[in-house]
Amino acid sequence: MSRLFTLAFLAQSLRIALPYLAASMGGIWSERAGVPNVALEGTILVSALGAVAGTTATGSPWIGLVIGLCSGALLQAIHALAVLRGGADAIVSGLALNLFAAGGTRFLLRAFYDSSSNSPSIPGLGPSASSILATTLLDPTSWLVVLAAAGTTLGLARTRFGLRVRAVGEHPVAAASVGVPVLATRVRAVVLAGAVAGLAGIWLAFDQHQFSSGMSGGRGFIALAIVVISGWRPLPAVGFALLFGTAEAAQIALQDQKVVAHQVIQALPYVITLVALAGWVRRARPPAALGKS
């Protein structure tokens, strides 16, 4: 068990938690505005490819970062357009966008790099140090994720925009009656969600120094689980992201000892979500107008 009390273990937990953190913060922005969002998985994928394509095209990871953010925001802008203007069901739109992202990124992977599995390798933003702790802590992208989490927590609770987002998510008619532009606020929140969730994809791309087919690997769904378990609140979401990161890191560290099967850890977030849905936390209540127009 001593393997669990090392700095490397801490770093590994953090590494796994960061993409969950970013994606769940994105999910919170969208869902608190009343727009259900199952397209986090697709958002991670497109922004990861955006970041890699931007980097290989220009040679600058910083430009890659910006393009990655824009790709995520763009995918979610389609979601906003389809749901808020087109009258599409948010679940249908989200599922379609996940399929669109999965197919589209593989299509572009072949178009850009003539490969069906992965892109050429790219430099990330962080230094290439030997320890995981150093690469994780010195990577500016990691700090952007932390910033996004802090920004979501404070922004949702303390800013005018955050208040408006919560208002249109709880009671759009009341919000409209006091002059809050409901549609515009929702569109902005969803596009912002795309950029924030996109950070998860960018982080993955820079961490692995490449784009590989289907690299989101279900993280968008874990993030969705985190959003639900945390009761659509940012701070508990941070806690659950760290918890799931630590659990996975522990499973990797203790792999050869076969303490727990990796499938058990894999299923853990989903099982907790089911329990949470049964009213485990009374306050875990969705925004009142979630999915209603």
Place this chain on the structure above:
Amino acid sequence: MNRRWSLLLAAILSIIAFELAVLAWGETPWSIAKQLFAGTWGTRYGAGQVLFKSTSIALAGIAAQIALRAGLFHLGIEGCIAVSALSVGAIGATLPQTIPRLVAWPLLALIAAIAGALWTLPAGILRARFGAHEVISGIMLNKIAGATVSYALVRGLAEKASVHTRPLPRGALLTRFSALPGSAANVAIVVAVFAVLSVAWVSRRTVFGRELRSIGASESASRATGIGVSGRMIQVLALSGALAGLCALNDVMGYKGYAEEGLGIGVGFTGLAAALLAGDSAVGLFVAALFFGTLSQGALSINARIPMEIVDVLSAIVLLLVAVAPKLASYFESPQSPRVAGEKAK
């Protein structure tokens, strides 16, 4: 009428999107479309493969359709297929080698249906008792099903030194069609057709079906008129899971001959897409299942010239356009009711 127009509009826009994507790749759309057709309906093998894939899609589609009738998005279909496939594979492998078909087929079909139905119970109970959205619990149950199947195979259900269960006895294998040589098309297609037609009959001609529609239209009104909404929700999700479970007949008994990880991945989603395309109609569901079956088989035949993922992109666009089509189509109609500002707060 409106629905027909909006589907036509969605079809036209989808074709335009397809042509643009093909042109961007530097190929000619017409010749790609011809090759896609030649690789599917052009040969007996291709046609058989389309029928094989459409069988699963139709079963998943009817599972999604009956739940949609009660206003429920059953996203857990994929998990039901995975668990049913494993149950059929694991239990089927223990049957004696000499078991006659007339015993093995119905027995395993029953097991498939029961396994699928049981797997929906958490979602059904959570929805009925706690009002938890079935979409979230469905997604979670899919993920849990994947992990469970993987765990069960690793811990003993798999044949030694392999990743799948022991092969089924001969009597448990479904007959394939000799007219479609080499393809996996099998008699499960009869089960699919029968399932779609009988569910259509149930939902139109029985009290159960009538109550489902009522719940789909308004949950609170149904409750007020004395319909046991909670019970009906659990029942319809279980029925949906049972129908989805029948996919195991096609995949395990008709095609593989054993169960493994990843069976049914993507089929649940395609089935939902087919159900959304088909709306209320049983005939529409057959057409939609054949459409998606053709696309997924055709993808393989065009892959040498254009990445086959274009088909996924196309399916996604079709689905998105069908979802927004009613609103789009309404812009083309003559404006009859002027919109009142703030009439519908958005």
